[in-house]
Amino acid sequence: MQLSEQNTYTIQGIDPIRLTETYGSPLYVYDGATIRRKVAELQHAFSGVNMKIKFACKANTNLSILRLMREIGVELDVVSPGEFEMGKLAGYEGNQITFTPSGVPFSEVKTAVEAGAIVNVDSLPLLEWFGQTYGNTKPCLIRIKPNVAAGGNIKIMTAHADSKFGISVLLLDQILEIVKKYDIKIIGLHQHTGSDIKDAEPFLQVADILFETAKHFPDLEIIDLGGGFKVSYLPGDAVTDMELLGNKISERFKNFCSEYGRELQLWFEPGKFLVSESGYLLVTTTVVKEDPARNFVHVDSGLNHLIRPMMYGSYHHILNVSNPSGEEKPYNVVGYICETDTFATDRNLPEVRQGDTLAFLNAGAYGFSMSSNYNARFRPAEVLVDNGQEKLIRRRENLEDLLTSQEGL
CATH class of the missing domain: 2.40.37.10 (Lyase, Ornithine Decarboxylase; Chain A, domain 1)
Incomplete structure (x- = not known):
């Protein structure tokens, strides 16, 4: 103003x-110009890698905002069937939408998968069901809980040991056992640390955990580091240094891809940061x-x-x-x-x-x-x-x- x-x-x-x-x-x-500027800021920060932005639309589900996101090349991350339907009404194809549930009825997951969405599997029971239902005929991501506490306050931290979100990295052996049992097609690993994270260190910490975990999955296409970048609330408030963060994560990501043997796509799912x-x-x-x-x-x-x-x-x-x-x-x-x-x-x-x-x-x-x-x-x-x-x-x-x-x- x-x-x-x-x-x-x-x-x-x-x-x-x-x-x-x-x-x-x-x-x-x-203000649409601000949304465009924030998207451009994130794209510039990670211009050196194959990066895709997925708008966490729970932050703002107005169809006009979703259409603006689609216009500027941003895809969607949804958490409910209602958000998924809003995405389709805004013009998104099913394969441009990621469904990241949290303990939802499996019927919701089935609806999303059969509409073309890519699902982030967030629990061992859901992984078991997914394997029994689809085998290796449908791809999915696995949401890993890295057991790292970071964010503005405890209510918006989502990756610490007591968080309900994701499958603990300590259960990796059980994850691999289920994946092998049903030959599940795992194309990506996902995590979301929380919100209002100012410093690069928590992002680097969880990235390293995810990169190490990824070595156990030979067919990955995607590493999804979630979102949580800090925005400015007070005049002069400290924010995430996106240039610094982009450089540091991009370097780690490139090194990981080199070790992994091929280039993967790096995803982010900002919500608040964009709008x-x-x-x-x-x-x-x-x-x-x-x-x-x-x-x-x-x-x-x-x-x-x-x-x-x-x-x-x-x-x-x-x-x-x-x-x-x-x-x-x-x-x-x-x-x-x-x-x-x-x-x-x-x-x-x-x-x-x-x-x-x-x-x-x-x-x-x-x-x-x-x-x-x-x-x-x-x-x-x-x-x-x-x-x-x-x-x-x-x-x-x-x-x-x-x-x-x-x-x-």
């Missing part, structure tokens, strides 16, 4: 206040409550629209786009849900007045996709700004949407 001559902030030259006047408040807004910075949640101040203990700013949104601060303790930078030059004061910014839904505590903001528009930054990932109708509230509209055009990509919900699937009306 930048300051306009009218002393309000603009998003890529578009006034967020006008956007809320046009499409209502609260409102999710996504987080593109998104803004615009809200309107409903009440400013001056209390002896705190000053409270109430807004027309809550954990039903953006649950991350309550679920993960995540930080979202907040701008007062209506009064950016006002005198700064400390506020608790809170929602309208009948729960404790605090977006920010003791946050210094330019003076906030009733009716002011606030912008929550870094809301492009796990915002709308984790939203709900709690308190029978409607979910907001979504707008995509791309190539100088703004487009409503999801209308605001209404009461009919809440009642459509209910019986006895």
